[in-house]
Amino acid sequence: MSGMWGDNLKLSIFGESHGKAIGIVIDGLPGGITLDTEYIYKEMQRRAPGKNKLSTPRKEKDQFEILSGYFNNKTTGTPLCAVIYNTNQRSKDYEKTKSIIRPGHADYTGYIKYKGFNDYRGGGHFSGRITAPLVFAGAIAKQILEKKDIIIGSHIKSIGEINENSFDAVNIEGGFLKEIISKDFPVMDDEKGIKMKNRILKAKEDMDSVGGIIETAIVNVPAGVGSPFFDSVESKLAQLLFSIPAVKGVEFGAGFDITRMKGSESNDEFFIEKDDIKTYTNYNGGVLGGISNGMPILFRTALKATPSIGKLQRTIDIQKRKNTEIKVEGRHDPCIVPRAVPVVEAVAAIVLLDFLIEKDGIPWMI
């Protein structure tokens, strides 16, 4: 099993990097929502490859076609299916080396799980390309959340060792987030951004790659979203964040740093002002006991360096069952972090919408 998710908003994803199409079915949207397709297109462009020299030269317009669930410019309330046809495949790049396992990729694990029958071209179903349909769904969720003024935005917190400040956990606002995500390279400090970009270009030059951290904030989430235990805000967000290829760590609020704090520090003290209940600090990232407390929800997602690199690496030939070497040819990103930003936001939007449907039902969405 791999491709279905959700309780109140259900997703079913499908597709391979070099197959006919990739896509998604979304079930649980009410009838009557007019989609801002321009908004969706923009979100998908944030993820799309081939925009600049920081990313893979594979050009995919990532143009979606809605096959069902949308009629007279409104959702129908029945399952919405969207597909993105693959257009710019160079499958031959992969034929030559199909039994040579690419280190860091899912070539070996996919081969074992599927007994060698998985589509090996460009990673097949394991490709980051399968996140495009998630961005499609996320763009729908994001516009719906904006009806409740809920805004999701991220910045690139680090590329390799280059690091910028964190969001202001207490005072971050939606307008500021929107400003950040409108940037080509979403950072708060553009000078740091230049250094990060240079770090990526350096990796490219070295036929190597580099990782980084994305920090995300969700503002204006009312208190009371989520549940204790299995459906905690952290649990459901983490499940989807770790579904994104290359993610190796997720932390909320102060995250791993909170372990070095005393309770008297990490307990975010409450106060009431007029009728608003807030906390002075926000080391818990807006979530207590698995449930939102009304403060900004904050989390960081750690992504490893793209496994595809031009450098010579030791590996195995899985068919011949012997040791060998590989230089990964083909077109690839020296750093996946910038393109992963809208994916992280998309899954956050999806999870949040799922929670809000449980809390408030569906009528508010229309």
Added chain:
Amino acid sequence: MSGMWGDNLKLSIFGESHGKAIGIVIDGLPGGITLDTEYIYKEMQRRAPGKNKLSTPRKEKDQFEILSGYFNNKTTGTPLCAVIYNTNQRSKDYEKTKSIIRPGHADYTGYIKYKGFNDYRGGGHFSGRITAPLVFAGAIAKQILEKKDIIIGSHIKSIGEINENSFDAVNIEGGFLKEIISKDFPVMDDEKGIKMKNRILKAKEDMDSVGGIIETAIVNVPAGVGSPFFDSVESKLAQLLFSIPAVKGVEFGAGFDITRMKGSESNDEFFIEKDDIKTYTNYNGGVLGGISNGMPILFRTALKATPSIGKLQRTIDIQKRKNTEIKVEGRHDPCIVPRAVPVVEAVAAIVLLDFLIEKDGIPWMI
């Protein structure tokens, strides 16, 4: 929703810290498994409070009673329900301050979500006490996994700023893990362990608390366990790990540190030796593309300091809707990390068993 989980092995948890009982229903075990109740009891004792001065003086024997699904010393194959009766409650401690929100706890978020009707005594359903039934289920899962030689073990990687080395990601073995977890205070370096314990006692003395990191290894997991995307090994583990109260971060393999590595470093290169396929390094923590690769599965879980502290804190009275102060009375742990170790292992065992049932069916379990 909060309390049901699972695909192939399903759990349903219930209970409040100061109610009549807490418990769990486990569905999906085959008939014919003899449970080693001594093993279960030991696991539960690892979590139980009141063992020493590092933990809360509330004494709960945590003796479970199996109500169903177990007959003539074997599982029946139908749902197994176990309950643990609460015996040593001092509910009055909580009556006095029931409308005073304890910072860092779920008092406020629970109040909002449940409109003030949740059981506030000792955190109610949000209490760490509800993890006892998870340890019960985990102890069953652990013994079943041992039939495939799969061993799960953890050490306390850090308490506050006191930190010991990480597990050897490549060479860690089951025997070593068992040795570690047999310790009262599971660390590799016992001198570091003493420092950690002193750090906890210092926090207690200060009427404060402290957090820490648990590092866990799972060895002998065959390659091919897990799925891409929503049911990746990381996704399902993270969902349950973040269900544990106080967890604020989860990372696999090199985790957040991997973001500072180049692809040529973090790509674990493969080799074949006799018929074994392995990697030279294990920065990916035994998981590629969401699927196990046969190397040890490694992850770290970040826990915050116990929110219950005797120090004076600013907070609100939720009924009177005004600012106030609180010193949290009652019995509490100055550090939850040692007692959380078996909980982390339990949820890992549960997730892994769920995956193995999907992969291999149920007959091997008996």
Added chain:
Amino acid sequence: MSGMWGDNLKLSIFGESHGKAIGIVIDGLPGGITLDTEYIYKEMQRRAPGKNKLSTPRKEKDQFEILSGYFNNKTTGTPLCAVIYNTNQRSKDYEKTKSIIRPGHADYTGYIKYKGFNDYRGGGHFSGRITAPLVFAGAIAKQILEKKDIIIGSHIKSIGEINENSFDAVNIEGGFLKEIISKDFPVMDDEKGIKMKNRILKAKEDMDSVGGIIETAIVNVPAGVGSPFFDSVESKLAQLLFSIPAVKGVEFGAGFDITRMKGSESNDEFFIEKDDIKTYTNYNGGVLGGISNGMPILFRTALKATPSIGKLQRTIDIQKRKNTEIKVEGRHDPCIVPRAVPVVEAVAAIVLLDFLIEKDGIPWMI
């Protein structure tokens, strides 16, 4: 898998007829509902054995104990667990014949599925006794539904060949339903009821048993409940109705008779009167395209004769693998239909509440 169900209201059932206890966990109720325990008790008494000579002389008070999720006389919003301890077991009745398969029961299929490890005493987990927790949950659902004036009631449509009229599919009302279900033997025509009871007593005298049909109506369900396809009103109701032991058929509206009607007959024509949209007839049982149309929801459930009979039957000894004979000793019902009435209503109430939570969220329940 057998024991967990639900989307918006989740159930987890457990227990065996002669084990320590049977019970249920209910997840998804909001906090703040005061349960009318008298109402629950009455519903459970409708199902309880030993009330009169029509049913088994096994006396079980079926007194439930709520272990969690209920505090200060209100639901907490977290999982509610209720157990019913088994008190009046005569397990020895079953020891003697444990390897002799009782025809019509699940002895053989349970033995095969669970490799002989299932609890064979009194049918174990297959016992009709496990429906008691469903009646508990149904009694909660029923009282909540009454807040929307939704009333569920049934009559015994037939016992063996004795048959009474069907409900008036168009004009049936809640008050009439309540009157019917307040009867000890719920029929519309009490003279027919006497004949039915005599039919049951005749079966008892013959050391045989007899089946029957229960017809159920649900009134005041608003139009728009349910979904097309997998979550149609009929699909979800049928899934739970067929979960009740002994059920062999389920039909909605005119059911099997509709197959002999022409479209011009079975198409329930619509009309509008003031602002109410109704149909002149109701052969579709209040459901079109899987969704309620505002007319009474009507269905019939077919139950076979109790398999436990004192007559000599041919069967096998599963251990010795040879042919043998059996007279089923022990206490049993000559007809399960009267006791199944509240079970049928209970699962209908549960399904309907699950649907209404999807449609309207949870706030209306409190």
Added chain:
Amino acid sequence: MSGMWGDNLKLSIFGESHGKAIGIVIDGLPGGITLDTEYIYKEMQRRAPGKNKLSTPRKEKDQFEILSGYFNNKTTGTPLCAVIYNTNQRSKDYEKTKSIIRPGHADYTGYIKYKGFNDYRGGGHFSGRITAPLVFAGAIAKQILEKKDIIIGSHIKSIGEINENSFDAVNIEGGFLKEIISKDFPVMDDEKGIKMKNRILKAKEDMDSVGGIIETAIVNVPAGVGSPFFDSVESKLAQLLFSIPAVKGVEFGAGFDITRMKGSESNDEFFIEKDDIKTYTNYNGGVLGGISNGMPILFRTALKATPSIGKLQRTIDIQKRKNTEIKVEGRHDPCIVPRAVPVVEAVAAIVLLDFLIEKDGIPWMI
């Protein structure tokens, strides 16, 4: 919610009768299965319209295109998506009367549920056309089941009042079933078949329609498939059978007739012969306690007459909220029963495969 189903084999359906395409995602198939596309095509042709004068003249080739999950003529193990493009739409037929509710259809209930935003053309997502993807999935399931010699077949038991004998519940064999389903009009008694066809043509001539009953057998299912309660064989089959538009009743074995039998009659007595355990009779339809007993699984599905009829009917105009009349124009089937036969078999195959994966895992499928 409407379109996702399954535990071990998951389905996600989408599409509208007059939209761009209809389709399905199937998740849970292992990698390495070569699909017999000719077999699939034949099954889909059994359901396809426009074949003869018994069905609607709308011609749809129902040619499927596999978009994902299939590579080098084998399943990959990752989600398989197939779409069927709609080609022969005459949407204008529906424009004229879009606010006139067709009696017996989901026009009214869909309008209420989706606030008037559902696609009204040809029933939209409620159309029987959406069963084409189910037949696609069922054809895959059927071929896989044949690896275990499990054969599913149906005959038309009745059309209106014309009725043929039932299958021999004890001795029915796979070869016989295959023979029946290879017929254009699957009946055992072809003379009865001619009468049934005439009954359909008479309905057509009268601008009316007629219903009927489909009886289905599944042979060679091993004992031990299914579970007690919520996942009983009857429960899961019934859920999917009632998902098929027009189904109003489902019964297993003797079904409603069993209610008139005594226990001494309906208890299928067991015997052992060589090493085979069987029952002399099969009134329980191969299922006891929700679990298969190795005898043929037998059930009957009741379908109402097609709601679309050319006769004048009373109804309402939902926009103008006033009474009116309608003659349903457009192309429609005078009887849906013959085209529903492969749909009933398809959902049975899907449910059975889901159960077998739980029982035996996935390796046997390849």
